[in-house]
Amino acid sequence: MRRMILAAALIVGLLGSACSTHRHISQIKADPGRYIDRSTTVKGTVTRSYGVWKYGAFELQDETGSIWVVANRMTPAKGSRVEVKGKARTAFNLPFINFTGTVLQEESRKTRY
Numbered sequence: 506m507r508r509m510i511l512a513a514a515l516i517v518g519l520l521g522s523a524c525s526t527h528r529h530i531s532q533i534k535a536d537p538g539r540y541i542d543r544s545t546t547v548k549g550t551v552t553r554s555y556g557v558w559k560y561g562a563f564e565l566q567d568e569t570g571s572i573w574v575v576a577n578r579m580t581p582a583k584g585s586r587v588e589v590k591g592k593a594r595t596a597f598n599l600p601f602i603n604f605t606g607t608v609l610q611e612e613s614r615k616t617r618y
Contacts, residue, residue: 531569533593537607540593544612547572548588554580565589565609573608586617 527546549567556562561580564571565587574589581587591609 529569530565530567530572533609534570534572534607537593537595541595542592544590544592546588546590547609549586551581551583551585551587554583556580562608573606574611575608576611576614581614581616588615588617590614 526544527548528540530547530549533540533545533547547565547567549565549571552564552566552571554561554563556576556579559577561576561578563574563576563580565574574591575594589609589611590613591611594608594610596605596608
C-alpha cells in the first residue's frame with residue numbers, strides 16, 4: 506500500500522513538472538529565438554506600466570531580470586504580481602512607443618495579490 510502511494514505521488518510530481526512552461530526572464534532574454542513561436546509563462550512584479558487607449562506595455566521583473574510585456578488591454582498597476590503567458594518578439598511598435606530588443610507579446614495574464 507505504501508509503495509502505491511509513493512508511486513502515485515511520484516507520477517503526479519513528474520506530470521506536474523512536465524506540464525510547466527514557466528521560464529525565468531533571463532532564459533528568454535538569453536535565447537529569444539527559441540521563444541518566438543512558443544508560448545511561455547513568466548511570473549514577476551510590475552515595475553513600470555504605460556497605457557494609452559487600448560494599447561499598453563509594462564515592465565515585468567523577476568529575480569533574474571526584467572522584460573517588457575506588450576498588452577492589447579489595460580495594463581496592471583506598478584507593484585502588481587502577475588503571471589504572463591506570451592511569445593517573445595525582438596522588436597515591436599505601438600502608436601506611442603517603439604521597442605527594440607526582446608519583448609513578450611501577451612496572450613493571457615493572471616494577476617496575483
